[in-house]
Amino acid sequence: MPQIHASNSVWPRLEPLLADVRKPARYVGGEDNIVVKDHASTDARWLLIYPDAYEIGQPNQGIQILYEILNERARTVAERAFAPWPDMEQLMREHDIPLFSLENHLPLRSFDAVGFSLAAEVGYTNLLNCLDLGGLALRAEDRADDDPLVIIGGHAAFNPEPLAPFVDVAVAGDGEEFVLELDALIADARTRGTWSRSALLAQVAEIDGAYVPAFYAPRYTADGRLAGTFPRRSGVPYRVPKRTVSDLDRWPYPRKQLVPLTETVHERYAVEIFRGCTRGCRFCQAGMITRPVRERSKDTVKAMVAEGVANTGLSEVGLLSLSSADHSEILGLCGELADTYEGTATSLSLPSTRVDAFNVELADELTRNGRRTGLTFAPEAGTERMRRVINKMVTEADMLRTAETAFANGWRHIKLYFMIGLPTERDEDVLGIAELGLKVLAIGREYGRKNKVTVSVGGFVPKPHTPFQWCAQDRPEELQRKLGLIKARVASDRNLNLRYHDPEPGLMEGLLARGDRRVADVVEAAFRSGARFDGWDEHYDHDRWLRACEQAGVDVDWFCHRERGEDEVMAWDHIDSGLERDWLWSDLRDAVREKPLDDCRWIPCYDCGVCPGLDLAHQTNHDGAPRRTHLPLYAGQS
Amino acid sequence: MRVRARYAKDGRLRFISAIDLGRVWERALRKAELPIAYSEGFTPHPKVSFPDALALGYASTGEYVELTFAAPVDVASAVARFNAASPPGLRILEAVEVVDGAPRIARWLRASLWELRYPTQHAGVLDGGVRALAHAEHLPVDRERKGTSTRLDLKPALHMIASHEDAVRVILHHTEPPFRPTEVHQSLCTTGGLTALEQPRLVIRVAQGSAEPSGLCEALTGQPLPVRPHDHTAATS
Known part of the structure; x- marks a missing residue:
């Protein structure tokens, strides 16, 4: 000892x-x-x-x-x-x-x-x-x-x-x-x-x-x-099953958040307003593995915010979740918090990936004092076809209407997040990203010559426990070519800012994400040859990783660029996220058929497998209905 | 309402930069629920102003700040609340209300009393080095900047210097360009003849104020601080 x-x-x-x-x-x-x-x-x-x-x-x-x-x-x-x-x-x-x-x-x-x-x-x-x-x-x-x-x-x-x-x-x-x-x-x-x-x-x-x-x-x-x-x-x-906490109101943490002495990436009191997400975006590992949706009640969130601000002296409050606008009491929550902190130096923020006017309304509510700079949306893909594949259900009309509302309400800078390298992607989908960015910018211009649009593009990395776990990842060269298409289209416009990452680190992310136990030798070889801080561009060394793969006898192509068969055993199959493998496969087939799937908070259960497996269900307050502890299917037991 | 305060930055907090320290101040004021005033405009800032910045790594019991409050506060209880809310290493030592139109404190910060604490094995030799510096006509020190070395004379900036046990205390005039305690150390190694002297293990700015024949006259209270540590009773914790 x-x-x-x-x-x-x-x-x-x-x-x-x-x-x-x-x-x-x-x-x-x-x-x-x-x-x-x-x-x-x-x-x-x-x-x-x-x-x-x-x-x-x-x-x-x-x-x-x-x-x-x-x-x-x-x-x-x-x-x-x-x-x-x-x-x-x-x-x-x-x-x-x-x-x-x-x-x-x-x-x-x-x-x-x-x-x-x-x-x-x-x-x-x-x-x-x-x-x-x-x-x-x-x-x-x-x-x-x-x-x-x-x-x-x-x-x-x-x-x-x-x-x-x-x-x-x-x-x-x-x-x-x-x-x-x-x-x-x-x-x-x-x-x-x-x-x-x-x-x-x-x-x-x-x-x-x-x-x-x-x-x-x-x-x-x-x-x-x-x-x-x-x-x-x-x-x-x-x-081995995942662990799921069922009543977040019983776990109101952090209460006394640690306050850094030096600058960090997020200096805010952060409260999760709910865990889990059932939007069903097919690329999104977080949305798949954190099901079901478990909300904190409005009162708990308000109490946590009051206590958190008093205990930390922080001036920003973040209402976090995977899609914060989806909280059943979000409008009331934002309104009441905005009332409490109006006229004070405390600001509120709501990271959200939703693309709709409601999201703008919430953002307006949280910025009554008028500090309206940047607003972020994540359409994720450039065409409606591609968005049906990934199940990010937003039409172009929605997107443009949302942008119009935002610029009209005084927002000056809209950031749009996209991915390239998605399954079934064609060049027209890639170009659609540039087109959508330019259309949003054209609307912005009507409300101010200086209004700006940032288009941020990331390379898609298939992740375990998602419908896309079977899919091939694009090669860095292919992603580079696709980025080139976007660059060429938007190059002429100074008010459209294109941001992207080098695609090579994404390849190793993909290998580590979907690798099996043999890939451990790659991690060790990379470490022994000096790899550190691989998420930092200035430290990432692609050749070092490729040498590590060679040394460990691991074929990156085979792990990353190969489409896997329906019955192929995955390295993570013995970790039970609650999702039925059959459902993931059928959702992948729906994706390829460009068939969307609605959120199971508003439609009947489609049997992804999580709720019955965990013997719990969504904990939300949508439609003002009393909190359910079981799905309608199990209503008789509750 | 304007309040002027002398505060300490020491302990772990000496490793944070001046910019970080500004943020720590803002958060501690908010946590203490003191009615600090904010600037007008697009991005309001709390009205907290620092006349100068202490280099990262130094401890200090001689830092100064000016605060503007939107409502009257009782100075003594505001200090108590602030010190309860601030992280270890940051505390207000003295505070006074200042009248509107009073000149900024920076005007009274003409010199600093520094204490360089050396590893104890050097205690016996410090006095010889200090005497050499006190009697020298010039104190040439080399300052490296962007690859080029400039030779400067420290002597005109040196008001008084003394040693006591493992510490050297020195009063430096605030000159342009300013001299730093590291250059006093350099001078001890060269002119002072202490070629084997290691870096000080801790450098403390004891106070700032004006240089007087008796030592330093502290800016906020007018308290005289002699250069010889055993002559004075002020806090050097």
Whole structure:
């Protein structure tokens, strides 16, 4: 068992180095609402890590929520760490300083559980770097029995296989209940003085939602396809279900959000107004894996906002969700919050992907004081045909009417988000993006010569647990060609700003997203050859990744650019998101037939499989109906 | 209503930039629910003004700020509320109300009293270095900027210098260009003859004000601060 004393703090050795690194505030902690506990009076010690730079990871909701609920337990402590920037990594390695927490500046090995939040795949090499800097063997099988548990969660954990050899536990879905159950096991082992990773893992595997990769092994067919991922011992489930929190009003976190001392990507008090989304956009992994829709009530949201603002001093409030305009009480909520904060310096924002006039009305409501600069919409595709394929149901007339309303109400800048490389895409769909941008700009011009339109284009990456999981990803060269079509069409117009990313990192994102356990060797080879911060253009090195693939014997073409058959076993089939595979396939067939599917909040259930599997249903208040705990199909039971 | 305050920036907070510190101030004022006034216009800003910026990494008990409130506040209780709401490392030490039309505090900030704390093993040699600096006619220091080195004379900016145990205390006039504590350190290593002197482990700006024959006259309270640490009782925590 590692000895834990305050004297283990790396601070005295770290402090003199801070003069020589960029943005030293990343490493000092000291934020408002930080929780600093004496480890000597705790039974369970968690280190929560977001494997990216502090300014990216600090605002992460998942970390903030788990930090708070774990620290509410008197004899549990949760601290945080982030990936050190390369200048700091170099100094840490020179001076033999291990990865440390920001609260007590204790080394990673002082903790019992090391939990990584993985919002996206690009953090995988940083995850390995954090383990390595923490003094742990990269592969779980090489670690000692008294080493801490390494856990991953977050959306990327819905396909844990490319990280399977490096982690002890993966959990898909909501983390609130899971961490408390795991915490109880850890505290029990520590108080008995019987810490043994192997013994503990056998118990952890019994927690609902816990996937212990060491207890499963993939098998492959002679031609290299995956035959399946099978349990290696009795008592573990064939398919591990995701975790779903059913009543968000019971989990009103964050209450005392950590306030950074230095600039981060989001400086706002953030409250999730609901989780889940059933718009059914076929490209959207988040919308598929977070079902069903669970709303926070208007009163809970209002109370959280009042408390959150008072506890943080933040001047911006974000009402977050996957499609915030869809909250059943959104108009009342926005109106009442706008009343409360009218005339104050507190501003409200509502990220939303909906394209309609209602969205503009909400945005107007939240900006009564008149600060109307940019408004963002996500039509996602350039033609109605393409939008039927991806099930983003917005007509061109809708889009133009929405733009007209926005410009007429004083908004001066409209940002439009699109993807290229979508299944069935033709050049006319790609050009449609440019055309739509230009049409919106033409409307903007009628309301002001300086009005602007930004068209932002990303390359589509097929993701697990979506109807497009079977589809081929476009090659970077093809995406580059398609971008060229758009560029040529809009080049002449100064008020249309085209933004896009280099398509090459998307290819590796695709490999990590849909890879199987063999891809773990690629991640390790890339890490060992220096890959870090792969989400940052200035750090991403495509050739390094291609060499890593070659070294690991992994064929990127085969994983990314190949259309998969209906019956092909996927690397994530043993992680149960609740979605029926048959439904995903039939939804893909509907996509190819350009057949849209409506939101199941307003139409009868179409049996995606999630609600009956979890024995719950949407928790919303649409139509003013009382909250249902079951779908109409199960009404008799409620 | 205008309030002028002297505040401390130390602990972990010394690693944040002046821009970040401005945001920390704004949030602490909001959290304390003090009625700070906002500027008019498209993007209203709270009326909090800082006469100068402390370089990242230095601690200070001698930073100054001017605040404009939209409603009258009781200064003592406003300070207490602010200090309860601010993160560790930021606290108001003294505050006074100023009358409308009073000149800005920047006018009274003519010199800084700095304390350079060295690793304790150097304590015995500091006095010799300090004496050399005090008696030298010129103190040439080299300043690197964008690859070119300029030689400047620190001496005209040096008002007083003294040592005590592991610390060197120095009063520097605010000159143009300003001299920094790092250049005092450089001078100790060269003119002072302390070739093996390591970097100070901590640099603290004790206070700002005007240079007087007796030391520094602190800008907000007029309190005299002698350069010799054992001569004075002011906070250098």
